[in-house]
Amino acid sequence: MAKTVPQENIRNFSIIAHIDHGKSTLADRIIQECGAVSDRQMSAQVMDTMDIEKERGITIKAQSVRLDYIKDGEHYILNLIDTPGHVDFSYEVSRSLASSDGALLIVDAAQGVEAQTIANVYIAIENDLELLPVVNKIDLPAADPDRVLTELEEAIGIDATEHNLVSAKTGIGVKELIDSIIERVPAPKGDANAPLKALIYDSWFDNYLGALALVRVFDGSIKKGQMAKVMGTKDEHQVLNLMYPNPIAPVKTDEIRTGEIGIVVMGLKTVDSLQVGDTITDAKNPTAEPIGGFEPAKPFVFAGIYPIETDKFEDLRDALNKLKLNDSSLSFEPESSMALGSGFRTGFLGMLHMEVVKERLEREFNLELIATAPTVVYRVKQTNGEEIEIQNPSELPEPQKIDTIYEPYVKATILTPQEYVGNLIKLLNDRRGIQIKMDYLNETRVLMEYDIPMNEIVMDFYDKLKSITKGYASFDYEPIGFRPGKLVKLDIRVAGEVVDSLSIIVPEEKARTRGLAFVAQLKELIPRQLFEVAIQASIGNNVIARSNVKSMGKNVTAKCYGGDITRKRKLLEKQKAGKKRMKSIGKVEVPQEAFMAVLKLES
């Protein structure tokens, strides 16, 4: 059972950092300094628990830790509230920050401020957090803390006079950092005698305990056994168990008090009923107003996901349902495609979310999947006045029924070394970006802000940006609403038939170039077969690009006598199995790579 300490001795803080700037390492170091984990247990980064997180070095689910720390004989509770490290999860980030009273702003001593850091700092400022600038990796030969601190002041406009210099790797400055946290992060406010008001800032599914909510209690306290109400859903549940988060094993408690964080167990079957941002209160004596800013997760990017083996559709449904237990932002509904059979139109928070979900489905559920080109949501005003939202290009009405198509825009923030500005401007212009701001933070680093259609960044934008800046530029974005666009649906016809899953929505002025590139790429990917295959790109009935895959001339092995027949049969069966993985469009067989071709298109 954990000790209770007075409210004024609690510190709730988050860590804001760009990928690779050492957030997890520093978190681990703080945990270790507080003695919550022995050196032996500290084998890997404690904070990142999912395999994919460890591999990619990013945090997808926020983790939290309650730490005990004694300073000058005084007992403190340090609640480290981790934040997801990617733009796709910015809503989760905002809720984690809303649960904190201060934030460590980590910047790499050699690399300086990055786009992601800036985006998260703005959220922290909105939430009135005390910001503690921390320059990490000061042990590196290229470390230049002064430059980095100046940059921080210029890019974000915060005062960095008071700051900490640390090396999470070697442990230098970590103890001093903890002292700064205690001194500078304000103790949580909140009325212990008011009705319970707790913010769900993370939720996940545990195989034994069911859906769990990680909460920050703002007012009152939550007690084991009481009836609690989730205000968004209005559902009431009994609190079965309460725990404080701990990197090794959660610590049971009977009560989570004002200012504390903790895990609430109510025996629920899905995280749908415990959505991030919702408020938990006392069912008998509820608080008047829920905590503001609750928005149910809303997907921005959609793609069709299909099993390569058509008989795996139900397995895919089961797998998606299992992932959904843990990810309320994931949405999916069955759809069918002429070429790909039965699958699901799946909604994601962003590109990374999509990649992570696909990878988890393949890895954890042993499925082989084809994902269609990702698309954003379009709003279409029809000539009859009706407005519809479409998540799949094939849903776009015929051109004569369309009055206006509105497409989503984002505000893109890019931080780059000055020498790549030219390349970036060209890329952003190609992608229909509108420059809003370009600031020189110092003589070498530039902050660029663009409004850009989201359609232009869902496919290969990030890779492209990284490649033209040799990996040095960083990028972040936030949705800023819908604007009208001159867009058309580009269809691909194979052997005369429109392949629904290959349709994409493109700006009219780019349709021809895209069509040509798409057709050329498909020609490379579709193997020669018995019949000549015509490949065309069209807008409506108007063909704008065409090519042919010549029919096959020869497929045979030379020798086959008495002793060769079995071997030859097995070879043929192997070829047959290979063909099973292809999708039939009429009498043409198309390999799965062809469905990914659009992802590789140069714009």
Add this chain to the structure above:
Amino acid sequence: MLVYIHIPYCDSKCHYCSFNSYVDKFDTRSEYMKALCTQLSFELERFNTKEKQIKTLFIGGGTPSTVAAKLYKPIFELLKPYLQDDAEITTEANPNSATKKWLEGMKDLGVNRVSFGVQSFDRNKLKALGRAHSPHQAKDAIIYAKKIGFEHLSLDLIYNYQGDTKKLLFKDIEEAFNLPIDHISAYELTIENGTKFSSTPKVRQENEDLAFFVANEIRKRGFSHYEISNFGIYQSKHNKGYWKLENYIGAGAGAVGFLDDTRYYPQTNIEAYIHDPLKITKEHLSPDDLLTEKVFLGLRSTIGIQKSLLSDKMKKKAQILCKENKLNCDDIRYFNDNFFLSDELALYILD
């Protein structure tokens, strides 16, 4: 029924060859020939062979001409009562070891067809393939074989070796047709695992044009194309028997036999075979396996596929192919006249 006898000895190993053969085990030859008789007697019984029931005998290898004709005598004595009067009796031979004496000896035993491993008449290509003979030896051996009265003579050619050009292959075909042959086997070079070429797969060129060129040049000269690699005014009954899935005895180390729905595999190691020629592994073939084989074997030769063998779904697909002029059909069978596409056609029908 048919009989195949495998002779696993060679003077040298060709760079492309994956057949079971050895260059350093000649001292086992007489023991081996005895073991062959032991297995053959057993097989004749297993196959419940009747008198005059064997319509073809094929001695292959390896290199049958590395074994003296007299050592074959007991085998012929054993088989004699079962051979039909007009049985096709073929032996393979290499130009360098098929001496006059050997050819005469084999003729006396009753062999009436010789298939010569010529491969090319180009000295450099022969060398590159690891062949032990010269263009001259090949011509002399064939001319002599004709002179002493062999009824049917065939020679092998290889194409799509890296240095092959239309010019070179044209010359090989011209040379072949200057000789008294009634059959040519023209093989596309294939790179097999465990051969010398497998470490340099680029020695094979992927050249569709050359394949069609070779086939056309041979057909133009009057040999009919009856299987992907085989052409002749005389068509080998033995080989056609394989492609029709007729029963065959397979005797020798590395041979394969077939009876109804089972394949029989004697041991491949010469010493092990000599020690126990009756130790034979079986492979059972399901009806599906057999159907697959009938389909692809039928499509790579003039044999075709009996319509009645196919399921409705397969017939439907075959019908599409007929409509698209990729396949021909009459009332009782489908047949293909572009053998080069046969695997693709088989895959389409069997899908």
